[in-house]
Amino acid sequence: MAESTNRNAASADGPSLKGPRIEGPCIDGPTNTEYFSPAYLERRRRALEQVACPEGACESTPKGPSGHAYAIRKSTWLTSEFRHTHRKGAMNITPQEVIDVLQAAGVKNWVLMGLHGYVGYMPEPRATQDVDVLVPTSQRQLAQKAIAAKWPLLAVQELSQVIRFKDPADLDSEGNPKPVVDLMLPWSPLHEMILKEHVVLDEKTGHRLPTVEAALISKYAAMLSPYRAREKKEYDAGDFRRLARANHEQLDYDALGRLAALVWENGAEEIGRFVEIALSDEAFRI
Numbered sequence: 001m002a003e004s005t006n007r008n009a010a011s012a013d014g015p016s017l018k019g020p021r022i023e024g025p026c027i028d029g030p031t032n033t034e035y036f037s038p039a040y041l042e043r044r045r046r047a048l049e050q051v052a053c054p055e056g057a058c059e060s061t062p063k064g065p066s067g068h069a070y071a072i073r074k075s076t077w078l079t080s081e082f083r084h085t086h087r088k089g090a091m092n093i094t095p096q097e098v099i100d101v102l103q104a105a106g107v108k109n110w111v112l113m114g115l116h117g118y119v120g121y122m123p124e125p126r127a128t129q130d131v132d133v134l135v136p137t138s139q140r141q142l143a144q145k146a147i148a149a150k151w152p153l154l155a156v157q158e159l160s161q162v163i164r165f166k167d168p169a170d171l172d173s174e175g176n177p178k179p180v181v182d183l184m185l186p187w188s189p190l191h192e193m194i195l196k197e198h199v200v201l202d203e204k205t206g207h208r209l210p211t212v213e214a215a216l217i218s219k220y221a222a223m224l225s226p227y228r229a230r231e232k233k234e235y236d237a238g239d240f241r242r243l244a245r246a247n248h249e250q251l252d253y254d255a256l257g258r259l260a261a262l263v264w265e266n267g268a269e270e271i272g273r274f275v276e277i278a279l280s281d282e283a284f285r286i
Contacts (some may be wrong), residue, residue: 004157065246067118069204075119090170093180098131101126110135111199111208113184118215124248136195144182161187190262212247215284217259223286237284244278
């Protein structure tokens with residue numbers, strides 16, 4: 001009984017780090033209001049600082065943008081290696097192949113979106129399995145016909161905001177085909193503005209990309225969306241932080257505000273605060 005009392009007692013500068021034993025998964029978190037209070041978090045931080053950093057874990061990582069040409073090449077290679085090793089029957093459709101098909105069909109004013117569109121703004125590239133391209137509504141049918149003709153085995157799902165091409169040979173854990181190409185449509189004022197005013201041409205690859213401000217606001221919009229799963233929002237928040245940290249000195253804050261205002265009515269007022277949070281270790285309140 002004495003041990004139980006000591007485990008739940010709070011110290012002068014916050015609750016004990018040893019809490020009551022919780023059986024099974026905790027869905028809503030601890031009910032004790034002292035847990036995760038500022039005092040508790042500070043005490044936990046000080047305790048963990050007493051542990052030496054594991055060798056190699058505290059080495060510095062790249063800080064600036066990696067550049068689109070290098071990043072898209074590395075990202076594509078990572079995805080191709082994964083498919084070759086773990087998804088031998090899957091189609092290995094690359095961003096360059098999709099771009100070549102669209103250009104050969106005469107599709108104009110396209111923009112490479114998603115990770116492939118902003119990966120060069122990040123300090124370190126990573127992989128993704130689908131290629132996202134934003135196309136004008138007027139060129140929807142032309143783009144769809146071109147992709148379907150090049151890869152006729154792909155299953156097509158037509159939605160109001162995107163035409164999704166899925167690989168029947170590459171299934172997720174629930175047995176559903178995975179998307180490999182998304183032809184995005186400008187369904188919101190933000191996407192319309194990106195197509196109209198916020199596209200840059202990468203000289204080394206010839207790829208049409210969103211400006212870094214458009215990339216940031218796309219992540220901002222995803223973070224705030226009430227329809228996006230929490231785990232995906234956390235990825236979005238991490239990408240927003242990495243993008244902001246790598247590019248904050250080059251940001252056009254006026255353009256950032258104009259784009260944020262298209263996400264919701266107070267976007268322009270709060271986007272600067274989001275960048276400040278990204279540059280600190282503070283958590284986003286989403």
